[in-house]
Amino acid sequence: MDKTARYFDKWATIGRSEDMEIGHGLNVNKFLDSIDFDRKFSFLDIGCGNGWVVRKISHIPNCKQAIGIDKSKNMIEKAKMKRTSKKEKYFQVELESWKNTVKFDVVFSMESLYYSVPMEPALAKVYTILKPDGVFYCGTDFYSDNHLTTRWAKDMKIPMDLRSKSQWKKMFEKMGFTTRTKQVKDPTHKSKWKREYGTLFVIGKKQSVD
Numbered sequence: 001m002d003k004t005a006r007y008f009d010k011w012a013t014i015g016r017s018e019d020m021e022i023g024h025g026l027n028v029n030k031f032l033d034s035i036d037f038d039r040k041f042s043f044l045d046i047g048c049g050n051g052w053v054v055r056k057i058s059h060i061p062n063c064k065q066a067i068g069i070d071k072s073k074n075m076i077e078k079a080k081m082k083r084t085s086k087k088e089k090y091f092q093v094e095l096e097s098w099k100n101t102v103k104f105d106v107v108f109s110m111e112s113l114y115y116s117v118p119m120e121p122a123l124a125k126v127y128t129i130l131k132p133d134g135v136f137y138c139g140t141d142f143y144s145d146n147h148l149t150t151r152w153a154k155d156m157k158i159p160m161d162l163r164s165k166s167q168w169k170k171m172f173e174k175m176g177f178t179t180r181t182k183q184v185k186d187p188t189h190k191s192k193w194k195r196e197y198g199t200l201f202v203i204g205k206k207q208s209v210d
């Protein structure tokens with residue numbers, strides 16, 4: 001089994017998925033709550049962990065279906081146990097080898113894409129599974145401008161693709177996305193990096209067909 005999947009299987013059994021739900025929650029919820037989901041949409045969370053974002057999104061009235069995928073079996077088991085709506089579905093699968101045929105209006109991922117090293121093939125897969133005009137909201141705390149988080153690669157000892165904010169943006173643009181970025185900070189948090197840099201969201205819109 002893949003080293004990253006094994007790592008997060010362990011995290012799922014020691015309560016770290018709930019720690020991430022709390023730790024990532026403030027910035028992610030702030031970000032997601034700023035999006036106007038004003039049309040019917042289908043939703044995919046890549047590297048969904050215990051499914052907390054999928055659960056949240058599934059309760060938005062315009063959400064038709066919310067799917068979470070994760071390559072960790074234990075994370076997916078947790079997510080299935082915590083299910084709160086019939087709109088939620090979970091699959092244990094790695095993004096890059098997922099043989100799905102369905103395309104999505106909205107794709108999201110938090111702290112997940114950079115575990116694909118290099119990220120480009122994973123990002124190319126995201127591009128193919130989005131509908132024209134679809135949007136990818138990609139959150140990361142691990143980026144080189146946010147220098148206090150860069151040691152995570154050494155601490156975790158699993159492959160992680162470290163890029164700067166401008167490299168993230170360029171990578172999305174090269175893939176064909178119309179791209180913007182947003183940093184969500186937490187001004188009262190005890191961690192300096194959350195106060196000063198925060199979570200970087202790279203937002204990529206797929207071209208429409210004309």
Ligand SMILES: C[S@@+](CC[C@H](N)C(=O)[O-])C[C@H]1O[C@@H](n2cnc3c(N)ncnc32)[C@H](O)[C@@H]1O
Pocket residue numbers: 004005008017020021024046047048049050069070071072075093094095096109110111112113115116122
């Ligand atoms: C740091 S955790 C974040 C989990 C969740 N997004 C959250 O914020 O709580 C990263 C998750 O992404 C999953 N993951 C990493 N690379 C993946 C890939 N290529 N395909 C599917 N899942 C992946 C891992 O198994 C792990 O559960």
